[in-house]
Amino acid sequence: MTPLAPDPDVLRGLRLFAGLDAAALAETVRSAQTQRVEKGATIFSQGDPATLCHALIDGRVKIVQTGADGQQMVVRYIGPGEMFGTAAVFAGGVYPADALAVADCVAIHWSAAAMGVLMERHPRVAMNALDIVGRRLQEVQTRLREVSTERVERRVAHALLRLARQAGRRVEGGVEIDFPLSRQDIAEMTGTTLHTVSRILSGWEAQGIVEGGRQQVTIRRPHALVAIAEDLPRPLPPA
Amino acid sequence: MTPLAPDPDVLRGLRLFAGLDAAALAETVRSAQTQRVEKGATIFSQGDPATLCHALIDGRVKIVQTGADGQQMVVRYIGPGEMFGTAAVFAGGVYPADALAVADCVAIHWSAAAMGVLMERHPRVAMNALDIVGRRLQEVQTRLREVSTERVERRVAHALLRLARQAGRRVEGGVEIDFPLSRQDIAEMTGTTLHTVSRILSGWEAQGIVEGGRQQVTIRRPHALVAIAEDLPRPLPPA
DNA sequence: GCGCCTCTTTGCGCCCGCGCAAACTGCCCG
DNA sequence: CGGGCAGTTTGCGCGGGCGCAAAGAGGCGC
Numbered sequence: 001m002t003p004l005a006p007d008p009d010v011l012r013g014l015r016l017f018a019g020l021d022a023a024a025l026a027e028t029v030r031s032a033q034t035q036r037v038e039k040g041a042t043i044f045s046q047g048d049p050a051t052l053c054h055a056l057i058d059g060r061v062k063i064v065q066t067g068a069d070g071q072q073m074v075v076r077y078i079g080p081g082e083m084f085g086t087a088a089v090f091a092g093g094v095y096p097a098d099a100l101a102v103a104d105c106v107a108i109h110w111s112a113a114a115m116g117v118l119m120e121r122h123p124r125v126a127m128n129a130l131d132i133v134g135r136r137l138q139e140v141q142t143r144l145r146e147v148s149t150e151r152v153e154r155r156v157a158h159a160l161l162r163l164a165r166q167a168g169r170r171v172e173g174g175v176e177i178d179f180p181l182s183r184q185d186i187a188e189m190t191g192t193t194l195h196t197v198s199r200i201l202s203g204w205e206a207q208g209i210v211e212g213g214r215q216q217v218t219i220r221r222p223h224a225l226v227a228i229a230e231d232l233p234r235p236l237p238p239a
Numbered sequence: 240m241t242p243l244a245p246d247p248d249v250l251r252g253l254r255l256f257a258g259l260d261a262a263a264l265a266e267t268v269r270s271a272q273t274q275r276v277e278k279g280a281t282i283f284s285q286g287d288p289a290t291l292c293h294a295l296i297d298g299r300v301k302i303v304q305t306g307a308d309g310q311q312m313v314v315r316y317i318g319p320g321e322m323f324g325t326a327a328v329f330a331g332g333v334y335p336a337d338a339l340a341v342a343d344c345v346a347i348h349w350s351a352a353a354m355g356v357l358m359e360r361h362p363r364v365a366m367n368a369l370d371i372v373g374r375r376l377q378e379v380q381t382r383l384r385e386v387s388t389e390r391v392e393r394r395v396a397h398a399l400l401r402l403a404r405q406a407g408r409r410v411e412g413g414v415e416i417d418f419p420l421s422r423q424d425i426a427e428m429t430g431t432t433l434h435t436v437s438r439i440l441s442g443w444e445a446q447g448i449v450e451g452g453r454q455q456v457t458i459r460r461p462h463a464l465v466a467i468a469e470d471l472p473r474p475l476p477p478a
Numbered sequence: 479g480c481g482c483c484t485c486t487t488t489g490c491g492c493c494c495g496c497g498c499a500a501a502c503t504g505c506c507c508g
Numbered sequence: 509c510g511g512g513c514a515g516t517t518t519g520c521g522c523g524g525g526c527g528c529a530a531a532g533a534g535g536c537g538c
Contacts, residue, residue, distance in 0.1 A: 065380060065381070065384050067384055067385075067388055067389070068469060068470070069470065071384070071388035071389075072388075073383065073384040073387050073388060075380055075383075086373075087369075087372075087373035087376050087377065088373070088377070090366065090369045090370050090373050091369070091370045091371075091372075091373025091374040091376075091377060092373070092374060092377060096377045096380060096381070097380070116366070119362055119365070119366055119369075120362045120363075120366070121362075122362075123358055123359045123360075123361075123362040123365050124359075126358070126362050126365035126366050126369060127329065127355070127358055127359070127365050129369050130326075130329045130330070130358075130365060130368050130369050130372060131329050131330045132330075133326075133330075133369060133372050133373055133376055134325075134326035134327070134329050134330025134331070134372055135330040135331060136376055137326050137330075137372055137375060137376045137379060138326065138327070138330060138331060138335045140376060140379045140380055140383060141304060141314055141335060141336070141379055142304070142335070143383060144312065144314075144379060144382060144383050144386065145304050145306055145310070145312040146306075147383060147386045147387050147430065148312050148386055148427075148429075148430025149306055149310035149312060149430065150306075150310075151524080151525095152524080152525070182484095182485065182486090183485075183486065183487095184485085184486095188387075190387075191386065191387025191388065192525075192526085193525080193526060193527080194485090194486080195486095195487085195488085195525085195526075195527080195528095196524095196525060196526075198485095198486060198487055198488085199487080199488080199525090201486095202486095202487070202488085212486085213534090214484085214485060214486075214533085214534060214535075215484095215485075230307060231307070231308065390494080390495095391494080391495070421514095421515065421516090422515075422516065422517095423515080423516095431495075431496085432495080432496060432497080433515090433516080434495085434496075434497080434498095434516095434517085434518085435494095435495060435496075437515095437516060437517055437518085438495090438517080438518080440516095441516095441517070441518085451516085452504095453503085453504065453505080453514090453515060453516075454514095454515075
């Protein structure tokens with residue numbers, strides 16, 4: 001976690017500051033701090049007082065919530081350009097989950113006080129934050145419905161499609177999820193066990209829909225996954 | 240849905256406008272409209288363009304999301320003083336769920352444009368909204384973890400406790416949830432079936448923990464429910 | 479290059495909770 | 509007052525997916 005001088009240009013990529021003029025952006029930069037986080041490190045922990053708003057510049061961060069009995073759930077993965085920990089700062093003041101770097105990261109952060117000042121001076125920032133948090137709320141609500149009403153296979157399909165959209169990299173013959181993702185991780189995203197995930201992926205692999213590796217998944221036939229996720233009439237594999 | 244002249248005083252109870260001075264509150268009132276909604280009516284529907292921010296003054300509103308195959312999930316119940324539909328207005332522009340009045344209601348609303356102007360002029364409003372939406376995000380994330388990792392019985396216990404906290408009315412010998420709530424509704428809140436909910440409530444009723452009726456639940460021994468929800472060593476019923 | 483360690487795969491048996499079906503009950507409305 | 513209907517209860521059987529257990533397979537450090 002080395003503090004560095006922040007680069008003004010990186011803010012252009014953040015939706016939080018969309019619509020600000022150059023002067024406001026400069027002001028924003030002055031109140032920010034950059035940090036490097038190496039793979040495996042913790043950025044904040046569940047239960048810590050939420051004193052910092054974070055934005056990820058580069059790398060990948062996993063947000064994990066732990067229940068009373070130690071059961072874990074992957075809330076989401078954060079990619080470059082996304083905020084994290086922001087909602088906690090303005091709601092409750094305690095981080096509701098852990099943030100772990102799953103790759104070497106560059107992140108930028110503001111103190112709660114500094115962000116408060118920014119928002120009061122530039123309502124656009126607050127409104128952008130509302131937009132971001134609102135979309136996230138909708139996404140989580142949709143996942144809640146999925147977990148509540150859909151079968152495991154479909155939930156896994158949805159999770160992979162979501163990951164591909166968010167963190168997919170085109171490779172020959174498919175889309176690869178470009179950060180280390182274990183079966184256990186997928187299980188914790190979909191509310192099942194790593195055994196079940198492994199079985200499902202094995203089945204899909206036999207049908208040529210995905211290709212798995214160690215902490216790695218490549219989607220070979222995305223439309224087939226969509227068919228599973230949406231329960232469209234399934235294109236039968238050549239019997 | 241009769242439009243009425245809004246009453247300035249009702250805004251005092253809304254967290255969205257906490258911290259505003261009298262002049263700002265007056266301005267807020269001018270851009271608002273009040274409506275009466277009778278039990279059973281729909282306030283907005285999933286998929287509709289989100290043109291209005293709502294606040295409930297009196298009554299009870301059920302927010303229900305419907306999946307592709309018609310599976311329904313109760314996202315939350317809204318009580319007096321709470322906002323609804325706000326996140327959608329600033330994120331995506333489409334309501335992600337239906338809002339149904341489960342009792343006769345009085346609600347107040349602002350157009351998206353008017354609310355945008357209010358937020359730009361009074362950043363506190365935007366920040367309050369961020370607080371509200373952020374808390375709701377945290378709550379839904381917690382429910383997501385629950386549904387993903389906990390057994391049905393515990394989820395039902397959590398749901399009842401949450402309802403009691405939000406909409407409980409003390410009566411002799413317990414806490415009654417003060418709006419019509421069917422077994423089906425509880426099932427849709429917890430991701431199970433009405434049969435399973437009915438069995439669980441019957442079991443609890445036999446132990447004197449709850450008392451059920453038609454679309455009605457009274458919690459007789461809240462601490463026993465907490466014990467189930469948290470998996471504390473269970474106070475055995477007299478064998 | 480060898481061995482270890484983590485991640486993954488796969489088999490097997492069981493149980494929670496769903497699906498179906500039918501009976502029951504209290505309200506509402508005619 | 510009597511039917512009908514929505515909501516609820518309960519029985520029964522099955523099956524998806526979990527739990528446990530053990531073997532296989534890469535990758536990494538030494």
